Amino acid sequence: MKKYILFVFALWISVAASGVETRRTRSTYELNRHEFALSGAFYPGRYAFGYDFDFIPRTYQHCGSINVSDIYLSASTYAKEKVTNSWTFSYSYNFSRIFALQAGVTYEGGWSECYRAEDDLLVSSISSQFLTPMLTARFSWLNRKYVRMYSSIGAGMSVSLSSTHYVTDDNAVHERPDTYLSLQVTPVGISVGKQLYGFVEVGVGTIYLGGCFGIGYRF
């Protein structure tokens, strides 16, 4: 964690320095309409808000009965969680220097695995994985040749790749993936670079919580 904080601090300093330099060349700024970007976040939003493996049935006991085998099995196992960061691929169209619309797809996944204590053998595993298409409105409130600062808000729908629910109609029962409303608010984002650029965002939502890093290309 400490190395991440140091890294963010170093990044911020470099961004600030490049901002000073670009003020001299603001008049030459030209808007590129299209952008592709790839970003990743350290703390995935669905994991933060959406699912929790604490309810893994490994240690669940029925009220009003005692299952001795289950108790001893539970005590001889341990659980680990594995969570991917959330990864987003997006395309943005800059309508003007101020306003852009972004369409992105985000993936995040998490696994809760149960291991046998005596030999670390994997006994069981459950997973939660989500694909989230999202539309984001982005407002740039600082435009320089190499530095742009912006805020954005996005809404979309998370589709679960691992859990389903059942819908019945007159003819049959149909299986559908679980879906959830997804929102992301980014109060501050900063991009540095011209055609090839990097960006850092601070935000909260179901895509990520805290911050994310990204790299993109404008043309």
Added chain:
Amino acid sequence: MRKYISILFVSAFSLLVSGCTMYSDKDSVGSASMDLARQMYANTVSPVLYVAELADFYEAYLEIWEDREASLLLAGEYFGDSTVQLYYQDVTVLLWGRISQTGVGHFYLAESGDMSATYSVTAEGDRKYRIECEQIGTEYYGSWKKLMTYALVLVSDSGILVDRLEIGYIDKDDNYVQVGCVEPLKSRRMKGHFSMPYSGLLDFKVSGGVSDAFSVRFQPKGLMEIQNN
């Protein structure tokens, strides 16, 4: 400058990828003996204490049942603010359970605990109660096969003393848990609040698919300590 920024962002992605899997231990290896002792206490031992309080109250209530006000006051002394339904034939107290007359002297039937077991209670005089149970588990109430309980309990104004306690429990996989009272369990009167014994020693023997043997010592403030045999 651009070169440095590119290097920084490549580094950032490397960090993201390296931190891609976040492992965290959510549950450490627990004590199965303690888990079993806690569950056995909650499901099979504590109902004995509840039933003893119910029986002690019922004996006193039957002497004054015609005086509704005095009966409610008495119920408050025993069960605090818990919801109480008072009838001559039976009394129901939220969380404690239900006790009813059988028509035979000081012999009652009581239901208590999450296992919804029925206990027969014999008031032997001087606030001493013999509590017995032999019940087959039903599918509705969960996956267990048999519960057998024999207890002698003394109730006083200051506390409850479980002088003798023998419990046999068979779960759905035919594991057999035997609980015996080595040192009497002493508990304060609950007066509407859940209370654990503050002293006493119970012996546990597990046989069947699982084999284990241990003792549990009750200590003040609801603490239970495992003592391996």
